[in-house]
Amino acid sequence: xxxxxxxxxxxxxxxxxxxxxxxVGLIHSSFVAYPTPRNLNYWWTFGGILSLMLVxxxxxxxxxxxxYTPHITLAFxxxxxxxxxxxxxxxxRYIHSNGASMFFIAVYIHMFRGLYxxxxxAPREVLWILGCxxxxxxxxxxxxxxxxxxxxxxxxxxxxxxxxxxxxxVVGPTIVEWLWGGFSVDNATLNRFFSLHYLLPFMIAGxxxxxxxxxxxxxxxxxxxxxxxxxxxxxxFTPYATIKDAFGMVCFLIFFAWFLFYIPNYLGxxxxxxxxxxxxxxxHIVPEWYYLPFYAMLRAVPDxxxxxxxxxxxxxxxxxxxxxxxxxxxxxxxxxxxKQFFWxxxxxxxxxxxxxxxxxxxxxxxxxxxxxIYYFAHFLIILPLLGLFEKPKAVPASITEAVLGKNKGAAxxxxxxxxxxTKG
Amino acid sequence: MAGAAVTGSRGKETIVAATETAGTTRRDxxxxxxxxxxxxxxAALVWPFVSQLQPDASVLAMSTTEVDLSQVAxxxxxxxxxxxxxxxxxxxxxxxxxxxxxxxxxxxxxPVARNANLAADxxxxxxxxxxxxxxxxxxxxGICTHLGCVPIGHAGEYDGWFCPCHxxxxxxxxxxxxxxxxxxxxxxxxxxxSDTKISIG
Ligand code: HEM
Ligand code: FES
Numbered sequence: 001x002x003x004x005x006x007x008x009x010x011x012x013x014x015x016x017x018x019x020x021x022x023x024v025g026l027i028h029s030s031f032v033a034y035p036t037p038r039n040l041n042y043w044w045t046f047g048g049i050l051s052l053m054l055v056x057x058x059x060x061x062x063x064x065x066x067x068y069t070p071h072i073t074l075a076f077x078x079x080x081x082x083x084x085x086x087x088x089x090x091x092x093r094y095i096h097s098n099g100a101s102m103f104f105i106a107v108y109i110h111m112f113r114g115l116y117x118x119x120x121x122a123p124r125e126v127l128w129i130l131g132c133x134x135x136x137x138x139x140x141x142x143x144x145x146x147x148x149x150x151x152x153x154x155x156x157x158x159x160x161x162x163x164x165x166x167x168x169x170v171v172g173p174t175i176v177e178w179l180w181g182g183f184s185v186d187n188a189t190l191n192r193f194f195s196l197h198y199l200l201p202f203m204i205a206g207x208x209x210x211x212x213x214x215x216x217x218x219x220x221x222x223x224x225x226x227x228x229x230x231x232x233x234x235x236x237f238t239p240y241a242t243i244k245d246a247f248g249m250v251c252f253l254i255f256f257a258w259f260l261f262y263i264p265n266y267l268g269x270x271x272x273x274x275x276x277x278x279x280x281x282x283x284h285i286v287p288e289w290y291y292l293p294f295y296a297m298l299r300a301v302p303d304x305x306x307x308x309x310x311x312x313x314x315x316x317x318x319x320x321x322x323x324x325x326x327x328x329x330x331x332x333x334x335x336x337x338x339k340q341f342f343w344x345x346x347x348x349x350x351x352x353x354x355x356x357x358x359x360x361x362x363x364x365x366x367x368x369x370x371x372x373i374y375y376f377a378h379f380l381i382i383l384p385l386l387g388l389f390e391k392p393k394a395v396p397a398s399i400t401e402a403v404l405g406k407n408k409g410a411a412x413x414x415x416x417x418x419x420x421x422t423k424g
Numbered sequence: 425m426a427g428a429a430v431t432g433s434r435g436k437e438t439i440v441a442a443t444e445t446a447g448t449t450r451r452d453x454x455x456x457x458x459x460x461x462x463x464x465x466x467a468a469l470v471w472p473f474v475s476q477l478q479p480d481a482s483v484l485a486m487s488t489t490e491v492d493l494s495q496v497a498x499x500x501x502x503x504x505x506x507x508x509x510x511x512x513x514x515x516x517x518x519x520x521x522x523x524x525x526x527x528x529x530x531x532x533x534x535p536v537a538r539n540a541n542l543a544a545d546x547x548x549x550x551x552x553x554x555x556x557x558x559x560x561x562x563x564x565x566g567i568c569t570h571l572g573c574v575p576i577g578h579a580g581e582y583d584g585w586f587c588p589c590h591x592x593x594x595x596x597x598x599x600x601x602x603x604x605x606x607x608x609x610x611x612x613x614x615x616x617x618s619d620t621k622i623s624i625g
Pocket of ligand 2: 568569570571572573587588589590591592603604605
């Protein structure tokens with residue numbers, strides 16, 4: 001993956017520094033000269049958007065901590081204090097609470113992108129697994145963050161989710177007591193969740209570094225799934241990917257701003273503006289939208305332990321996708337059957353999310369069962385079999401051929417096409 | 425092992441290595457002994473960090489609650505707090521008691537009493553669930569055995585509780601009659617200090 005410019009410092013001070021710590025050179029080779037496939041579409045801008053959202057959550061979070069008090073008697077009031085008294089506190093809190101939702105929207109799109117274009121296949125398995133770890137850490141972080149305002153949903157969400165662990169035989173009840181630091185969700189729980197909520201985003205940042213490192217070792221996938229074969233197939237990261245990512249980010253921020261300024265409580269629950277009461281459960285408790293599909297699976301299984309295992313299994317199965325998909329063709333673009341099953345699966349996921357927000361009764365439970373079975377069947381039956389029986393379409397010989405058509409791709413590139421490599 | 429690694433790289437150590445027998449050497453023993461001590465030390469240091477997670481002394485100290493029963497009228501159910509959890513204390517009517525007694529054990533989802541004051545395998549009869557020698561009193565931890573919500577009293581098909589979270593139902597002896605909850609509501613450890621007072625915990 002070379003062929004583009006390398007960094008050579010000219011200024012003597014920079015030369016001095018670079019020979020002691022080649023930091024600028026690292027940044028240059030990773031984000032300036034780094035060759036990116038020339039055919040990346042806007043689904044590839046979500047990696048950058050995710051990095052932006054992580055920074056956004058950390059910055060707004062650190063500021064919130066300056067005004068927030070992690071104690072059961074004060075937490076709720078301190079959040080109200082942020083909303084009413086602190087200058088622009090309402091903005092910072094809404095950035096943080098809506099930012100979490102935006103983060104999840106971006107991560108779901110990013111994951112669906114990976115699943116559609118086969119980005120998890122060799123040699124990108126480790127890259128994919130690191131991504132799954134980030135997703136798990138995000139879920140843990142957001143869950144603990146949601147507990148901090150100490151409203152009714154905070155309290156009862158924490159109660160129900162921590163109680164999931166009580167399903168495990170023998171050790172379950174002890175695990176739950178140790179998670180709580182008591183006999184129920186209480187001050188000890190709030191304090192440890194606060195501590196971990198501060199820590200985990202920085203662990204996410206660490207795994208993101210590994211994720212990007214792994215990406216830069218194996219290179220980016222692209223919509224054709226064909227690896228770049230010559231310098232003609234790639235363009236330098238800057239300006240091409242930088243500008244495209246920046247444009248994607250701006251569009252995403254407009255979407256974010258719409259939630260932030262027009263419907264900041266749309267994705268939340270009114271019950272969380274009632275202070276936590278350990279003696280009364282709200283009539284209808286629902287988790288945040290990004291957990292809903294898993295919540296639907298939990299409730300689809302009539303057995304307590306079975307429900308918990310199904311829910312965790314739905315995430316664990318993602319780690320094994322690189323080996324469950326047996327097809328030799330990487331990108332879904334050239335897989336006519338896979339494409340259809342992929343979209344069915346997306347509909348199933350959205351359907352599960354919708355069911356998760358409905359009460360667990362009658363037809364909803366039955367539908368939940370069918371969709372849960374389908375979710376697993378997609379990974380455990382359909383993906384392995386498709387690879388064996390599907391007849392893929394012809395895959396282009398190179399990225400350039402896919403972009404410019406057969407003749408141009410085969411012939412020496414015109415001046416306009418080769419220009420990017422000489423620049424940069 | 426040690427010998428092979430150093431041979432050729434440093435002349436002096438080659439001699440030392442050569443005088444030792446092949447296979448296990450004294451140096452290997454020292455390596456393993458040192459490593460083992462290090463591992464034990466690390467484990468000993470990890471323990472305090474894990475142990476601090478458990479309920480602390482102040483939480484344990486608050487663990488008994490007394491309830492004055494003379495304030496609870498027939499048919500009334502009160503909620504008191506014990507160890508941060510709700511406990512339901514219910515002065516049952518003769519009808520509630522009769523219903524609970526009439527229920528066959530075979531009709532129960534969980535046939536075990538779950539009464540901390542009795543043997544772990546005591547059957548879930550009404551006698552084993554209600555107060556000892558005070559059958560009108562039912563004292564249960566108000567936490568659904570599914571995922572911990574607080575069930576709503578005087579509700580559901582079985583005249584006991586209905587859990588709003590995932591629809592479990594309990595009868596007038598606090599026994600689960602409809603899932604997903606797997607167990608009867610727990611009877612906490614308690615005793616009658618007098619006819620009108622109980623001490624929980
Ligand atoms: C991965 C990044 C993060 C995610 C997904 C996340 C998510 C959340 C969520 C969902 C809430 C509840 C918001 C509400 O309903 O009010 C929250 C609250 C909070 N978070 Fe974070 N957070 C992240 C990073 C951080 C960081 C790095 C800090 C501090 C350094 C932080 C500090 C706080 C504080 C103090 C609150 C309570 C105030 C409030 O509820 O608005 N968060 N977080
Ligand atoms: S917590 Fe009561 S039914 Fe789930």
